[in-house]
Amino acid sequence: MSDAVPxxxxxxxxxxxxxxxxxxxxxxMRQAGRYMPEYRAIRKGSDFLTMCRTPSVAAEVTMQPVNxxxxxxxxxxxxxLVVPEAMGCHxxxxxxxxxxxxxxxxxxxxxxxxxxxxxxTDLGYVLEALRLVKRELxxxxxxxxxxxxxxxxxxxxxxxxxxxxxxxAKRMLFEQPAVAHALLGKLADAVGHYCVxxxxxxxxxxxxxxxxxxxxxxxxxxxFALPYLARAAKIARTAGVPVIAFAxxxxxALDEIADATQADAVGVDWHITPTAARAKLGNxxxxxxxxxxxxxxxxxxxxxxxxxxxxxxxxxxxxxxxxLGHGILPDVSPEHAKAFVRAVQxxxxxxxxxxxxxxxxxxxxx
Amino acid sequence: MSDAVPxxxxxxxxxxxxxxxxxxxxxxMRQAGRYMPEYRAIRKGSDFLTMCRTPSVAAEVTMQPVNxxxxxxxxxxxxxLVVPEAMGCHxxxxxxxxxxxxxxxxxxxxxxxxxxxxxxTDLGYVLEALRLVKRELxxxxxxxxxxxxxxxxxxxxxxxxxxxxxxxAKRMLFEQPAVAHALLGKLADAVGHYCVxxxxxxxxxxxxxxxxxxxxxxxxxxxFALPYLARAAKIARTAGVPVIAFAxxxxxALDEIADATQADAVGVDWHITPTAARAKLGNxxxxxxxxxxxxxxxxxxxxxxxxxxxxxxxxxxxxxxxxLGHGILPDVSPEHAKAFVRAVQxxxxxxxxxxxxxxxxxxxxx
Numbered sequence: 001m002s003d004a005v006p007x008x009x010x011x012x013x014x015x016x017x018x019x020x021x022x023x024x025x026x027x028x029m030r031q032a033g034r035y036m037p038e039y040r041a042i043r044k045g046s047d048f049l050t051m052c053r054t055p056s057v058a059a060e061v062t063m064q065p066v067n068x069x070x071x072x073x074x075x076x077x078x079x080x081l082v083v084p085e086a087m088g089c090h091x092x093x094x095x096x097x098x099x100x101x102x103x104x105x106x107x108x109x110x111x112x113x114x115x116x117x118x119x120x121t122d123l124g125y126v127l128e129a130l131r132l133v134k135r136e137l138x139x140x141x142x143x144x145x146x147x148x149x150x151x152x153x154x155x156x157x158x159x160x161x162x163x164x165x166x167x168x169a170k171r172m173l174f175e176q177p178a179v180a181h182a183l184l185g186k187l188a189d190a191v192g193h194y195c196v197x198x199x200x201x202x203x204x205x206x207x208x209x210x211x212x213x214x215x216x217x218x219x220x221x222x223x224f225a226l227p228y229l230a231r232a233a234k235i236a237r238t239a240g241v242p243v244i245a246f247a248x249x250x251x252x253a254l255d256e257i258a259d260a261t262q263a264d265a266v267g268v269d270w271h272i273t274p275t276a277a278r279a280k281l282g283n284x285x286x287x288x289x290x291x292x293x294x295x296x297x298x299x300x301x302x303x304x305x306x307x308x309x310x311x312x313x314x315x316x317x318x319x320x321x322x323x324l325g326h327g328i329l330p331d332v333s334p335e336h337a338k339a340f341v342r343a344v345q346x347x348x349x350x351x352x353x354x355x356x357x358x359x360x361x362x363x364x365x366x
Numbered sequence: 367m368s369d370a371v372p373x374x375x376x377x378x379x380x381x382x383x384x385x386x387x388x389x390x391x392x393x394x395m396r397q398a399g400r401y402m403p404e405y406r407a408i409r410k411g412s413d414f415l416t417m418c419r420t421p422s423v424a425a426e427v428t429m430q431p432v433n434x435x436x437x438x439x440x441x442x443x444x445x446x447l448v449v450p451e452a453m454g455c456h457x458x459x460x461x462x463x464x465x466x467x468x469x470x471x472x473x474x475x476x477x478x479x480x481x482x483x484x485x486x487t488d489l490g491y492v493l494e495a496l497r498l499v500k501r502e503l504x505x506x507x508x509x510x511x512x513x514x515x516x517x518x519x520x521x522x523x524x525x526x527x528x529x530x531x532x533x534x535a536k537r538m539l540f541e542q543p544a545v546a547h548a549l550l551g552k553l554a555d556a557v558g559h560y561c562v563x564x565x566x567x568x569x570x571x572x573x574x575x576x577x578x579x580x581x582x583x584x585x586x587x588x589x590f591a592l593p594y595l596a597r598a599a600k601i602a603r604t605a606g607v608p609v610i611a612f613a614x615x616x617x618x619a620l621d622e623i624a625d626a627t628q629a630d631a632v633g634v635d636w637h638i639t640p641t642a643a644r645a646k647l648g649n650x651x652x653x654x655x656x657x658x659x660x661x662x663x664x665x666x667x668x669x670x671x672x673x674x675x676x677x678x679x680x681x682x683x684x685x686x687x688x689x690l691g692h693g694i695l696p697d698v699s700p701e702h703a704k705a706f707v708r709a710v711q712x713x714x715x716x717x718x719x720x721x722x723x724x725x726x727x728x729x730x731x732x
Binding site: 165166167170171174175214217218219220249251252270271272273276293295296298299300303307325329331 | 531532533536537540541580583584585586615617618636637638639642659661662664665666669673691695697
């Protein structure tokens with residue numbers, strides 16, 4: 001959809017297109033989250049899923065980090081599990097237990113029974129929230145839509161709940177690969193079309209989160225995660241806005257992710273140096289997003305600033321969206337989050353101070 | 367100490383020295399563990415820490431996988447947290463909660479108060495277990511001693527318990543780096559001397575586990591983990607037996623680990639292909655140990671065999687000790703564990719079937 005209101009701050013979109021920018025744009029994964037007292041105040045009166053399902057509330061918390069932290073992009077407040085739920089997986093969320101699917105997907109017939117979703121009717125509450133935010137933003141910063149990638153959603157649906165080992169989901173990959181592929185294919189299509197609907201509702205970029213990519217070794221990632229991430233991204237790209245692919249725990253595959261998804265940007269987690277990430281991507285036409293260790297925000301502000309500057313210099317001024325390398329942690333001080341955002345926004349690139357964090361280790365100290 | 371009884375099966379030690387072997391040796395991390403009914407039978411009558419502290423019991427469970435699974439090396443049954451406990455950190459273990467230090471280390475004075483250990487008196491029960499196992503083995507296979515690396519132990523001591531984010535420990539690195547360095551230095555010396563004592567009690571190789579290496583990004587790993595892993599390894603090496611350094615979650619640093627520790631072998635976790643691991647190490651004189659995804663043992667036996675063969679071919683016949691890429695999971699079938707071990711022991715290297723799992727991904731499938 002064409003945007004009636006021109007953007008005041010389009011740094012994020014220009015960086016995604018690797019165009020020159022006056023400064024590096026910045027936002028934070030989970031920026032509408034528990035670290036903000038204003039968020040907690042709303043959360044106190046509601047549960048998480050109800051917040052997701054109530055467009056006015058989702059829109060309100062989406063706006064909080066834009067208004068209070070000053071980030072360069074808004075991301076719609078929602079959850080990756082709304083897609084499986086729309087497909088017919090009943091979703092529960094008990095405080096302290098986390099989201100659960102009481103009837104996990106364990107068989108071909110369970111996969112067959114999953115509904116083909118119509119995002120407009122089945123996930124209309126997210127689309128309405130996007131429209132509300134878009135109106136409220138009034139062009140101040142771009143609005144990001146998002147979805148979970150097929151492997152991440154599938155593993156949650158098969159496990160039925162959060163897990164450390166992904167034993168049940170991985171057992172399915174080994175024992176019933178055809179069932180797994182059927183599930184992943186259905187999810188890829190649902191996710192892709194949901195992303196398109198988000199763009200039609202006003203999203204100006206899409207991020208795909210393959211949050212549990214790191215649960216798979218290279219062989220399984222290449223068979224069960226990457227092709228479906230790529231399939232979802234391919235459908236999402238038809239909507240005509242930039243797509244960001246983020247697969248934390250699979251930094252070893254950054255190049256393969258860029259090639260397979262043809263994404264405009266790849267997310268970079270914090271387990272790799274910016275220099276190594278750029279090297280991994282070689283001369284591909286792809287922007288990068290990341291990658292400060294979220295724990296860095298526990299550090300004194302001077303240290304946050306120092307590490308943020310080092311990251312910016314190492315990634316360089318072109319084709320980089322500053323972000324954390326994972327979601328912001330709930331017990332971080334908002335002042336420290338602001339310090340990170342300000343450090344990016346105040347940074348000036350100079351020739352002399354670039355990449356000094358990239359020295360080889362003083363190994364063998366003893 | 368010289369070994370009075372010559373080894374019948376010294377494949378493990380020869381592979382560590384990168385000497386030619388008739389076949390690749392194999393053992394499994396956590397091979398004396400809950401997946402074995404014989405282990406569970408003993409565990410039922412005792413708690414984990416009591417088992418560690420009772421040499422006859424520790425020796426008995428150490429022998430179980432040698433006798434029942436047929437692995438090519440024994441590893442002493444113990445826990446990495448015995449070292450902090452010996453230094454004065456009171457350790458508790460409640461079923462379902464996991465090990466805890468009720469008085470975590472959070473200050474310089476707490477670090478100063480830690481005792482300098484004498485392994486012979488403070489950890490004599492481990493040394494006695496080693497002697498018992500050595501006698502019982504009677505040269506059948508080599509015996510491995512082990513210890514946790516300083517960063518891993520320090521983070522546990524600072525957190526006081528298991529954690530996902532390591533927020534408290536990482537906050538200390540940022541806010542009180544001098545305290546962190548003091549703690550890590552004390553630990554490196556204690557760990558190193560404990561390893562030497564294990565060799566004097568009969569251990570024929572030492573493995574250092576930096577189990578939580580993956581909690582640190584590159585910059586922090588290089589400052590707070592690697593130098594102390596190297597310092598402990600340097601002391602351990604004075605005992606004259608091979609040292610294996612394993613830092614799961616830090617495969618990006620395999621080369622730096624090899625250089626800093628001068629270990630005879632580096633452990634390889636399952637997030638990297640064997641070919642990529644070998645490439646990372648280049649022409650360094652170092653053996654590798656790993657790296658089958660422990661979840662592979664959930665697969666049908668034919669699939670376990672196929673993946674094991676692919677791994678063996680990819681690592682090649684020289685300087686490789688087959689192992690899982692992480693500890694064996696408690697709900698794996700012993701028959702599947704045996705299938706893995708047998709697949710290694712029956713493997714024959716041929717020119718034609720090498721490394722066929724290393725094909726580039728069929729990326730972009732959609």
